[in-house]
Amino acid sequence: MNSAYGIGYALAAVGSIIIAIGPFVSRYRNASVWLRVGLFLAAPLGIAWSVLGFYLLLHETGGKTSLPWSRFWALDHMKSNIAGLTVGLLVSLMLSPEARSLGRRRPSV
Numbered sequence: 001m002n003s004a005y006g007i008g009y010a011l012a013a014v015g016s017i018i019i020a021i022g023p024f025v026s027r028y029r030n031a032s033v034w035l036r037v038g039l040f041l042a043a044p045l046g047i048a049w050s051v052l053g054f055y056l057l058l059h060e061t062g063g064k065t066s067l068p069w070s071r072f073w074a075l076d077h078m079k080s081n082i083a084g085l086t087v088g089l090l091v092s093l094m095l096s097p098e099a100r101s102l103g104r105r106r107p108s109v
Contacts, residue, residue: 002057005053005057006054006057008053009049009050009053009054009057010050012046012049012050012053013046013047013050013051015046016042016043016044016045016046016047016050017043017047019039019042019043020039020040020043020044022036022039022040023035023036023037023039023040027102028102031098031099032098035096035098035099035102038089038092038093039093041089042086042089042090042093045082045085045086045089046086048082049082049083049086052075052078052079052082053079055075056072056075059072
């Protein structure tokens with residue numbers, strides 16, 4: 001098992017949990033519904049990607065998988081699809097003007 005991949009999957013899971021908490025933070029409480037729902041939906045996708053990654057990593061021995069080829073192929077491609085959905089969702093959220101305005105620090109006077 002390659003520990004570098006395991007660290008990446010663990011960081012993604014922790015980041016997903018933090019993103020799930022985001023819509024409930026006071027800064028985002030006044031945000032539009034689509035922004036809060038988007039943040040909340042990105043979290044399970046990130047956790048699912050991490051779980052699939054850990055599962056495939058645990059079934060790897062000597063650089064090869066111990067799963068049947070059809071199951072490995074399906075899970076590996078599902079993991080790639082989930083990653084694409086997550087990245088696309090996060091990019092669309094972060095490119096929205098509303099998210100950028102909520103992310104700015106307001107000057108204290």
